[in-house]
Amino acid sequence: MSETKKTGIVTRRTILKGTAATTGAALIGGTFPMHFIKNAHAQTFRGDPGSASSVKLGFNVPQTGPYADEGADELRAYQLAVKHLNGEGDGGMINTIKPLQLKGNGILGKKVEFVTGDTQTKSDAARASAKRMIEKDNVAMITGGSSSGVAVAVQGLCQEMGVIFMAGLTHSNDTTGKDKKRYGFRHFFNAYMSGQAIAPVLKDEYGTERRAYHLTADYTWGWTQEESIKAATENIGWQTVNTVRTPVGAGDFSQYITPVLNSGADVLILNHYGKDMVNSLTQAVQFGLRDKMVNGKQFEIVVPLYSRLMAQGAGDAAKGILGTTNWHWSLQDEGSQAFVKSFGQEYGFPPSQAAHTCYVQALLYANACEMAGTFAPWEVIKQLEGFEFDGAGNGPTLYRAEDHQCFKDVLVVRGKQEPQSNFDLLEVVKQVPRAQVEYPADMFGGELGPYQV
Amino acid sequence: MTNTKIVSPKQDLIFMAILSVVVLTMPIWLQPFGAAYPDLMQKFMIFGIFAIGYNILFGLTGYLSFGHAAFLGVGSYTAVWSFKLLSMNVIPALIFGTALSGLFALAIGFVSLRRSGIYFSILTLAFAQMSYNLAYSVLTPITNGETGLQLTQGDARVLDRMAGIEADASLPTPNLFGIEGIGYSGFYICAALLLISFFIYLRIFRSPFGLKLRAIKSNQNRMGYTGFSTRPYLMTAFVISGMYAGLAGSLLAVTDPLAGAERMQWTASGEVVLITILGGVGTLIGPLLGAGIIKYFENIFSAFNETVLLNAFSFLPDWLAHPVAAVVGLFVGEGWHLTLGLVFMLIVIFLPGGIMEGISRLARLITNRNKAEPKSGAHENKEKEQASAGEV
Structure with a gap:
C-alpha cells in the first residue's frame, strides 16, 4: 500500500476517484513523489516527517559515564552516516553494501537531520532523552546506546511509542532474546x-x-x-x-x-x-x-x-x-576499507567497533525506508526483517526476521605485543564463520509483539 | 523570624486559582521555550511534588535529609509492581506507592530523627545508599537490578483479568479508567495531583502544625521548654514528605512504567536539595520554580550540540562562529552540569534565599517600598512574594 502525506490540495472526491489508479501506480512506479497522493486509508504514525523537506533521526548515546568513549565514537559515526546519506563526502559504505537503494539524496528525497541526547548509561535518563526526541523533535527513528540495560529499556519505550529503534552497541542475549521487540533491531553480535x-x-x-x-x-x-x-x-x-x-x-x-x-x-x-x-x-x-x-x-x-x-x-x-x-578496522574487505577511509579522513583516526555498528545501522534503516517507499514504521520493519546484505565488513549478513538479530562473522582478537601505532592494538586471531555462531531463533524465548501499536 | 502574616483563606483560594491556571496552561506558555512537550511537563509536575514535599521537612523544620530519593524509588517500584500484579489503573499504584513510602519513611525516620543537624543528614544518606545498593544487587528478584523493573506481556494483573480486560498484543499502558498515563493526558493527571498536593501543602503551611514545625526550626530547645515534645511533630513531617516523594515516584512509574535503581542514588537525593535551595527554602512556591529550572536545564540544555550552536551563531562571521560555538559548547550538551553548577553558585552567593528572594527583591524595587534589608531572606515567607511568584 502507498503511504500519504498531508497536503490539503486534493479533495476527498478526487481521492476516491484516484485511489485505485494511484495505488496501481504506486505498485508499478516505486519511486514516484509520495507527497502528491492522498490516501483515504492513511494511517498516522509518530515521527512522520509529512511534507517537510527533511527527516529527523535521534542519536541517543552515552556522553557521560563509564561508556562515554564508545558514545563519543558512535556519535562521530552517526554524523558521518548523515553526511553520506545526504550525498556529502565520499559516500563510504553506500558504495559497498549490496543490495542498497540509497542515492545520496537523503532518505526518500528528504534531507537527513539529527538530534542528539545523553543516555548517561542509565535507563531512566536514556528513556527521558528518547521521549524528548519522540515528543519534541518528532524523530522517525532512534538509534545508539552502548549498554544493553539501556538498549532494553529504550527498545521497550520505542515499542510502546511505535518508533523504530536501531540498537547501537549492545551485546546481551536479552536484547534480541527475552526482551526482543518488533520495533528493535540489532546489528551487533551477542554474548x-x-x-x-x-x-x-x-x-x-x-x-x-x-x-x-x-x-x-x-x-x-x-x-x-x-x-x-x-x-x-x-x-x-x-x-x-x-x-x-x-x-x-x-x-x-x-x-x-x-x-x-x-x-x-x-x-x-x-x-x-x-x-x-x-x-x-x-x-x-x-x-x-x-x-x-x-x-x-x-x-x-x-x-x-x-x-x-x-x-x-x-x-x-x-x-x-x-x-x-564485532568488527575491527584492520579488516581488508572493501566495505571496511571504505568506512575506515572516510572515517579517517573526517576525524584523523580509525573507527571503533561501536562506530562501525552504529554507522551500518543508520544506513540499513535509511535503506529500508527507501525500499519501503515510506517512513511508516510497520512497512520499514517488514523490509528490515529477513534482509540479506553484504559489503558492510562482516561478510554476508542476515537480519533474521524471527528475532531481529544480525548473523555474520565474528572476530577473535588478541592484544598486540608490539603495536605499530596508537590504534594498531589488536590482531585478528580468527575470523569465525557465521555458521559456527548461529543458533535457533527461539532459544532465548521472548515475543516480538505487534507491527502496529 | 517567622513573621508570617495572617493570610485569609480567601486569599489562599485566589492564589490556588492563579496557580491552577498557570499550571494547566503550561502546554501553551511553555511553547516559546521549547519545553511544551509532555515528558518534560510531566517531569515539572512530578519533581514539583517531590520538591514541595521535601520543603515540608527541610523548609519548615530545617532538617536536611540527604536520602529522599529512597522514598522516590520505593514509590516507583511499588507502582510498577502494582501494575504488574494488580491492575494497569493508576489509582492502586498511586495509593500503594504513597502508602509504602510512608511506612518506609516511618522506619527510617524512627532511627534518623534521634539525631539532628549533620548527623541526621548522614543517617538519611546512609539509609538511602543502603536502599540503593539493595535495589541494585541484593534485591534483584524484586527490582531487576541495573536493567530496571519493567512490565511484560505475561504479568498477572489480577484485577484487570477479573474485570475482563485482557492485554492485547502490545504492552498495556498505565491509565486512569482509560485516560492514558503517557502524553498530554499523562501531564494532566500529574498536574491534577500536583494541584491537590499543593493545596494540602498550603494548608500545612498555614496550620498550627506548620507553625510548630517552624518553631522547631527556630529553636528546638525552647520549644521543648514550653512543654512540646518535638519528636512526634518531626516524625509526622518526615513521613508526610516521604509520602510526597512516594507519590512523585509512583507518578514517574505512571508516566513511564519502568523503575531503575539509579532513581535512589545519592545524586537523586542531592538533586531535590538543589531544587529546593535554588527555588528558595521554606518558601511556598520556590521548590516548584527550582524543579522547573533544573529539569529544564537537564532536558533542554543537555540536548544542544555543535550543529545547534553553529545554527544559533550563524549570524556571526564564519571565523568567529566556530570558536564561539566551541566555547559555548563547553556549557551545554554534556557540559550542562557545569552551567547548573555556576547558576547554583551565583544564586547561593548572591541570593541565599533562592530565586524567591530575587523575586521579592525585584518586587520591592518595583513597588518602591524601601524597607530595610531583611536579615535572613532565606526564611522570609511573605505573602507578597507568593502572589508575585504565582504570576511568573
Missing part, C-alpha cells in the same frame, strides 16, 4: 556468539584443563555474557570456580581481584566493558595475576567482549589478552 567463537580458540591456546573465575558487570549484559561464556567454556572441559558480580562504574576493583589469587583459579574472565574493563584489567595486571603460575599453568586473563578503545585505555595491560569483537 552467545562470543562464547561460541572464542571457546575453540581458548581450547587451542590454554587447553581443556582450566579453572575459570568470572568477574561480571551486574546487569543484563554481564549476566547473559557470564552465562554464555560459562556454558561455552564448560563445554570444552573447563571448570568454573566462582562468579562474582560487580557494580557498573565501580572504578576500583581491587576488592574483587584479591580473592581471585587464593581461589585456585588459573583463568580470570572479565565480563566487563568500557572504562570498567580498562580498570579491572589494569588492576588485575597490577596485582601480578599474569605473572603467576597456578596449578602448574600460566595464569591467563580473558576479556570476552573486547574493543580497540578499551585496549587503548588499558595500554600495556591489554597485550596478549584474548577476546572477541
Whole structure:
C-alpha cells in the first residue's frame, strides 16, 4: 500500500476517484513523489516527517559515564552516516553494501537531520532523552546506546511509542532474546556468539584443563555474557570456580581481584566493558595475576567482549589478552576499507567497533525506508526483517526476521605485543564463520509483539 | 523570624486559582521555550511534588535529609509492581506507592530523627545508599537490578483479568479508567495531583502544625521548654514528605512504567536539595520554580550540540562562529552540569534565599517600598512574594 502525506490540495472526491489508479501506480512506479497522493486509508504514525523537506533521526548515546568513549565514537559515526546519506563526502559504505537503494539524496528525497541526547548509561535518563526526541523533535527513528540495560529499556519505550529503534552497541542475549521487540533491531553480535567463537580458540591456546573465575558487570549484559561464556567454556572441559558480580562504574576493583589469587583459579574472565574493563584489567595486571603460575599453568586473563578503545585505555595491560569483537578496522574487505577511509579522513583516526555498528545501522534503516517507499514504521520493519546484505565488513549478513538479530562473522582478537601505532592494538586471531555462531531463533524465548501499536 | 502574616483563606483560594491556571496552561506558555512537550511537563509536575514535599521537612523544620530519593524509588517500584500484579489503573499504584513510602519513611525516620543537624543528614544518606545498593544487587528478584523493573506481556494483573480486560498484543499502558498515563493526558493527571498536593501543602503551611514545625526550626530547645515534645511533630513531617516523594515516584512509574535503581542514588537525593535551595527554602512556591529550572536545564540544555550552536551563531562571521560555538559548547550538551553548577553558585552567593528572594527583591524595587534589608531572606515567607511568584 502507498503511504500519504498531508497536503490539503486534493479533495476527498478526487481521492476516491484516484485511489485505485494511484495505488496501481504506486505498485508499478516505486519511486514516484509520495507527497502528491492522498490516501483515504492513511494511517498516522509518530515521527512522520509529512511534507517537510527533511527527516529527523535521534542519536541517543552515552556522553557521560563509564561508556562515554564508545558514545563519543558512535556519535562521530552517526554524523558521518548523515553526511553520506545526504550525498556529502565520499559516500563510504553506500558504495559497498549490496543490495542498497540509497542515492545520496537523503532518505526518500528528504534531507537527513539529527538530534542528539545523553543516555548517561542509565535507563531512566536514556528513556527521558528518547521521549524528548519522540515528543519534541518528532524523530522517525532512534538509534545508539552502548549498554544493553539501556538498549532494553529504550527498545521497550520505542515499542510502546511505535518508533523504530536501531540498537547501537549492545551485546546481551536479552536484547534480541527475552526482551526482543518488533520495533528493535540489532546489528551487533551477542554474548552467545562470543562464547561460541572464542571457546575453540581458548581450547587451542590454554587447553581443556582450566579453572575459570568470572568477574561480571551486574546487569543484563554481564549476566547473559557470564552465562554464555560459562556454558561455552564448560563445554570444552573447563571448570568454573566462582562468579562474582560487580557494580557498573565501580572504578576500583581491587576488592574483587584479591580473592581471585587464593581461589585456585588459573583463568580470570572479565565480563566487563568500557572504562570498567580498562580498570579491572589494569588492576588485575597490577596485582601480578599474569605473572603467576597456578596449578602448574600460566595464569591467563580473558576479556570476552573486547574493543580497540578499551585496549587503548588499558595500554600495556591489554597485550596478549584474548577476546572477541564485532568488527575491527584492520579488516581488508572493501566495505571496511571504505568506512575506515572516510572515517579517517573526517576525524584523523580509525573507527571503533561501536562506530562501525552504529554507522551500518543508520544506513540499513535509511535503506529500508527507501525500499519501503515510506517512513511508516510497520512497512520499514517488514523490509528490515529477513534482509540479506553484504559489503558492510562482516561478510554476508542476515537480519533474521524471527528475532531481529544480525548473523555474520565474528572476530577473535588478541592484544598486540608490539603495536605499530596508537590504534594498531589488536590482531585478528580468527575470523569465525557465521555458521559456527548461529543458533535457533527461539532459544532465548521472548515475543516480538505487534507491527502496529 | 517567622513573621508570617495572617493570610485569609480567601486569599489562599485566589492564589490556588492563579496557580491552577498557570499550571494547566503550561502546554501553551511553555511553547516559546521549547519545553511544551509532555515528558518534560510531566517531569515539572512530578519533581514539583517531590520538591514541595521535601520543603515540608527541610523548609519548615530545617532538617536536611540527604536520602529522599529512597522514598522516590520505593514509590516507583511499588507502582510498577502494582501494575504488574494488580491492575494497569493508576489509582492502586498511586495509593500503594504513597502508602509504602510512608511506612518506609516511618522506619527510617524512627532511627534518623534521634539525631539532628549533620548527623541526621548522614543517617538519611546512609539509609538511602543502603536502599540503593539493595535495589541494585541484593534485591534483584524484586527490582531487576541495573536493567530496571519493567512490565511484560505475561504479568498477572489480577484485577484487570477479573474485570475482563485482557492485554492485547502490545504492552498495556498505565491509565486512569482509560485516560492514558503517557502524553498530554499523562501531564494532566500529574498536574491534577500536583494541584491537590499543593493545596494540602498550603494548608500545612498555614496550620498550627506548620507553625510548630517552624518553631522547631527556630529553636528546638525552647520549644521543648514550653512543654512540646518535638519528636512526634518531626516524625509526622518526615513521613508526610516521604509520602510526597512516594507519590512523585509512583507518578514517574505512571508516566513511564519502568523503575531503575539509579532513581535512589545519592545524586537523586542531592538533586531535590538543589531544587529546593535554588527555588528558595521554606518558601511556598520556590521548590516548584527550582524543579522547573533544573529539569529544564537537564532536558533542554543537555540536548544542544555543535550543529545547534553553529545554527544559533550563524549570524556571526564564519571565523568567529566556530570558536564561539566551541566555547559555548563547553556549557551545554554534556557540559550542562557545569552551567547548573555556576547558576547554583551565583544564586547561593548572591541570593541565599533562592530565586524567591530575587523575586521579592525585584518586587520591592518595583513597588518602591524601601524597607530595610531583611536579615535572613532565606526564611522570609511573605505573602507578597507568593502572589508575585504565582504570576511568573
